[in-house]
Amino acid sequence: MKGVPMESIGTFILDQVLKMQWLSELIAALLGALGIDAAGQWGGTLHFFIYDTVKIVTLLCVLVFAISYIQSHFPPERSRKIMGRFKGIWGNVVGALLGTVTPFCSCSSIPLFIGFTRAGLPLGVTFSFLISSPMVDLGSLVLIMSIFGPGVAVAYTVVGLLIAIAGGTIIQRMGMEEHLADFVRGDAPADAELLSMTVAERLAYARKETWGTFKKVFPYILLGVGIGAFIHNWIPAEWIELVLGDGNPFAVVLATLVGAPIYADTFGAIPIAEALYYKGTGLGTVLAFMMSVTTLSIPSLTMLSRVIKPKLMVTFLGLCIVGMCISGYVFNFLQPLF
Template sequence: MLQWFADRVVYSLLGLEKGTRLAGALNFFIYDTIKILLLLVVIIYAVSIIRSFFPPEKTKKLLSHKREFFGNIAAALLGVVTPFCSCSAVPVFIGFVESGVPLGVTFSFLISSPMVNEVAIVLLLGIFGWKIAGIYVASGLAVAIAGGIIIGRLKLENQVEDYVYQIKLSDVELPDLTWKDRSDYAFGYVKDILKKVWPYIVVAIAIGGAIHGYAPENFLMKYAGRDNILAVPVAVLIGVPLYSNAAGIIPIVHALMEKGMAVGTVLAFMMAVTALSLPELIILRQVLRPKLIGIFVAIMAVAIVFTGYLFNAIL
């Protein structure tokens, strides 16, 4: 259906000749843009409805006094469905610690929540297909679980700022939501996200389309192919300062992959963009001492690079 529409616009309406580079790039751009925007609307709406059942206040109760391992698994999974933005990272962190969620379990949540987020899932699904999206989600959860367990084992509770332990939260009865409230919330959230990400997506798909249509086949093989051992760590280093632009990164990365960038390198890059972000680290500095932030970054970097090598080796 969408392909038919894109074909109509490019070949019939604009009268471009099939097989030319411009037609190829434009067709790709129209098809991808519409597909991604539709997917975003549908999936974010659905995810938001689910999320309305898991406010952070409830999630912290579910995770309170959970043990290592099962607690980490639960935290990583809840991280996917609990609404979270880096602007509320500090209150959420304090709330978790205050209600007795172990530090390692809290970290599993903090890692999985931004990394396995709905925008990333939609874009991976729409552009790369379910297999890569599935691998990304599964390895993201694995990194979150493992990272949380390691941080828990290191006994770093003394590296949390003291004032965090002095804050007392009241127990709150959250008001009941009607289905209309949930639907309004979901609809509002779809609007927010679309407003925020559509320019990135359109620009990124345009760049992706240009690379798709104009760059020579396999020109990246030499630099970012699976045989270049440095590609994964370099991709992670580039990914860290790029923040909240999963929307703007994935379409470009897809085109790069077509031209020879290895799958594991692509995954590692994506993870670095979403899970390790400079602004979030700065925000977390309000509650974590520098040593703990350093350890957190080091563990994440190692885990992400490892994931990259793993998938470059097996895929």
């Protein structure tokens, strides 16, 4: 594309590929053809619901397929071997980075956490993985970019990784291995031969993972989009501003605590966050809410409570909540830069 500025190409990719503005315009036109005003309250609710659902499902399927194909080259045994080469804080860095290419929800990260722990990896490294896996992944990077732009997406990813690295490092320094359940502290399994897969087998694996993930998260996408559509079109901006606006110094803390009981992954949290943001909620408050929803869901904490003892659970929760709140206030302060 000679003569076309790179900025124009980037804008096109962001607006038409990630944000899918063409889809928004198409849905508005179709609703108009049916006599429904997409700018009205009911029409706007319907437009938001259809547009966000189709956009998120499309991105979900494309991203999960691509990432699953990549993951087929890194089964748990190979990942364990890679992570085992790094010591100290570098192990935490690798653990956090590995979490970015692993499952999309906290519940599916816990079995890998158990496997890595039983394999003899340092506790801090496994917790860096456990924190980053649901909070920061390639899917969230693309989805956040599609809503808030590349600057916010990159900043969110960096902060999420820093929380994961810091949390794992602190847990390691506290020497809390004795607070693991006994069955998790078993002997490391013997090395197994890595499965050699053909390209066709990897594609089949990626399709299977995509379909499995879609079936698991689609109900939560619908729920999240429904909540987002309701917030976007029916709750007055003044109400949102009163509770989660800059005038409330505890807005970030409140958003973090409110987000924890909600069970959703990035794909379900995005439409709620989008609606809150466009109603005037601070960027940091919205991102703290997203981090809490994806990392501290009740089902995942219930599963985790069977693996770690109460003292370690409280430490894990405290570190995550403090990290999310700090990042929320920092993002709110820096919001003018984005």
